[in-house]
């Protein structure tokens with residue numbers, strides 16, 4: 011069975027890993043700390059996929075962990091139009 | 102918290118944690134202010150006996166006395182616990198199950214948990230893991246208990262892994278006795294065993310040894326509830342009547358004493374055991390008088406006593422009656438009835454209620470004379486006052502005798518609790534309060550008689566009707582609460598639903614059919630009728646030019662009257678509810694007058710009906726009025742239009758009768774022919790099925806194919822019959838007007854009355870159950886014909902034959918069961934949703950957050966739009982803005 015690339019699936023919204031600077035902007039905008047964000051598990055397939063992609067891009071070998079980072083999710087499938095979410099990666 | 106409380110108890114504190122455990126004997130003695138040894142309550146002179154159940158140290162229940170323990174007065178002292186030293190230990194019924202679990206899981210000799218050291222460590226490790234809480238922890242504990250319990254009673258390997266003692270099977274005889282083998286285990290035996298249980302083992306069995314030890318589940322000392330919990334009441338005859346708990350405690354002390362005396366005297370074992378058992382019975386029923394297997398303790402009169410558990414449990418118990426649902430002051434409840442002459446913002450309040458409920462009003466230099474008048478009236482005349490409050494906080498009841506003195510005493514700074522009067526704001530509620538609109542703020546209109554009156558347009562949000570419904574009213578007591586209610590909760594602010602953004606408050610029934618009659622072509626009014634209508638509907642406008650003259654007298658059309666209610670700059674067009682959905686719409690030339698066109702506030706064409714102002718049905722005009730002109734205009738329109746229609750209905754008249762469903766002979770013949778054709782088609786289908794010619798549909802068996810083809814053929818036949826009858830059901834029939842305008846009923850109902858009912862069904866299938874292979878015993882087995890499977894070819898008007906009637910009842914029953922089941926299921930689902938979502942709020946930055954600031958949505962609804970303030974889901978109605986601007990330019 012061939013592996014489906016979930017990132018490209020039409021039902022999977024766009025997930026973007028925020029840079030530490032962008033993270034600060036978001037936290038400041040909502041006047042919160044990370045723990046007030048909705049959560050996403052690092053075992054979530056999309057996070058695993060993003061981690062793999064990052065590992066390929068980085069020079070030094072080895073696993074990249076997104077734990078503790080913030081993911082920006084852009085959903086475009088609701089009648090309200092584009093919706094932006096942020097999630098905090100745990101475990 | 103008021104200042105006095107802060108002085109007494111210090112500033113408010115935040116609760117960090119609460120730990121629950123079993124009350125230890127040590128703690129019972131520590132909180133106790135006295136030991137109770139006397140079974141009596143009062144002596145001959147009526148004084149409480151020291152060391153008795155009404156010991157003055159236990160608190161005060163008589164006004165005027167002071168507490169012997171804390172020196173506070175009646176009402177201030179909360180009462181203090183005492184205790185009884187039990188002569189022999191007894192089981193606490195509430196823990197009987199836990200005691201059984203431990204007995205099964207521990208060694209009879211060394212009290213160790215019947216698990217090998219290895220297994221104990223295994224389970225300890227499991228419990229140590231992070232996140233092991235709640236039900237996960239519970240399931241590990243029950244694994245421990247059941248694994249350990251297996252050692253008992255199993256022949257091989259029934260020895261203790263720690264000391265090697267053979268174990269016997271423990272039996273539990275409900276509710277409070279245990280047997281090991283054939284020997285009865287006394288509470289003393291059990292307690293002795295439990296005392297030896299190690300801390301580790303206890304923890305593994307689910308006991309937090311920091312707060313609870315297993316042996317505390319066996320009582321050696323019994324707490325005696327404060328007298329404030331079980332006050333005695335003095336009857337009119339002067340005889341004291343004691344609380345049920347006191348009665349029970351008397352029993353306990355009596356038996357406890359007799360047991361002690363017998364023990365001291367070295368009485369025979371048998372007598373001691375009997376008394377011990379009796380003590381166990383009394384203590385058990387003191388905690389719970391509804392334990393299965395125990396005869397409930399009774400009062401001398403034969404009444405069953407209400408003991409501790411009974412005080413808490415059930416609908417009348419402390420939780421459901423006093424904590425989750427409290428009775429409140431400043432509220433009233435009575436039957437509701439309609440009043441079309443009051444505003445939707447108002448509620449009619451019976452005068453006797455207005456004189457009971459009060460609003461505090463502060464006396465100022467501006468209102469002092471008026472307040473004096475009110476106080477002078479007293480509390481038995483309207484509008485009067487019931488109490489005055491002096492600035493020092495002293496409260497004085499206004500009576501007929503004191504009223505003139507109190508009126509004289511009145512000064513600035515006093516507060517008068519005056520009767521409810523017209524214009525006061527109150528909250529009005531109908532259960533079940535399922536949504537925000539179940540409680541709305543109304544303005545009071547004091548009226549005679551005994552019911553609350555409400556405008557018919559507000560029935561939909563409350564889901565109220567007048568078949569005996571009752572509603573509740575609450576009077577806000579502070580200016581702040583009154584202002585909040587008026588601004589946020591007033592009925593007119595709720596016309597547009599926050600759920601679907603359309604009016605939930607609006608016309609219904611007669612208002613809709615009446616609006617049609619009023620505004621249809623050909624409705625004419627004379628000058629005097631115009632005057633009447635404009636007067637009753639409070640129209641502040643100049644009488645328009647007459648539409649024409651007839652017999653030398655001027656006349657006005659219904660459309661002209663209706664136009665008087667509309668703002669001058671209103672422009673809108675939409676299709677009426679009565680629209681026939683013609684293939685090509687002819688707009689303003691529509692032959693049914695179904696195209697509504699309003700230009701500059703004048704109704705040019707079209708009839709007014711459900712599409713204009715019916716509640717909860719996407720009505721266009723009311724929606725636009727509220728959204729573009731504001732809630733004041735919307736409310737005014739509803740108040741006026743309903744009164745206008747009420748009057749025009751009275752002038753013109755409107756009726757319905759059985760003859761509305763009359764069809765001419767030729768139509769009835771045609772309908773019969775169509776139905777017979779349908780039934781013949783069914784016969785042919787059955788024949789071809791029997792002969793095996795029936796082509797099965799993809800994925801279906803032949804039998805299923807036949808069934809669906811039959812259903813199809815019969816539905817077609819009924820539809821044809823319906824269409825034929827509809828041809829004769831014109832707008833000259835009242836029932837048809839009601840159906841087409843959205844007032845009541847629909848065309849299907851009418852064709853069922855006039856042509857034929859059609860197929861009755863249960864769960865979407867034709868009727869087939871009842872007898873073996875047939876629906877009724879009057880048909881042959883395996884008869885698949887239309888008639889035998891619940892097709893009703895009679896109409897309601899013709900009447901149903903007995904078989905049809907029975908089939909109809911079968912179909913009808915399903916409907917009833919469905920609604921009953923649906924409401925129960927959706928009610929439970931709604932409760933769970935509400936509990937999960939009740940603390941979420943939309944913040945000023947547009948985010949939705951929980952009460953501890955965790956973000957749920959980064960923008961409310963992903964677009965930040967409030968449905969109640971948007972037009973069809975969009976933040977702005979661009980068409981309308983462009984239209985208005987063009988108009989403005991043209992005007993300039």
Ligand SMILES: [Mg+2]
Pocket residue numbers: 565566567568569570
């Ligand atoms: Mg009702």
Ligand SMILES: [Zn+2]
Pocket residue numbers: 159160161168169170171172173178179180181
């Ligand atoms: Zn006290």
Ligand SMILES: [Zn+2]
Pocket residue numbers: 208209210211212213261262263264265266
């Ligand atoms: Zn042992």
Ligand SMILES: [Zn+2]
Pocket residue numbers: 680681682683686687688691692693695696
């Ligand atoms: Zn038309």
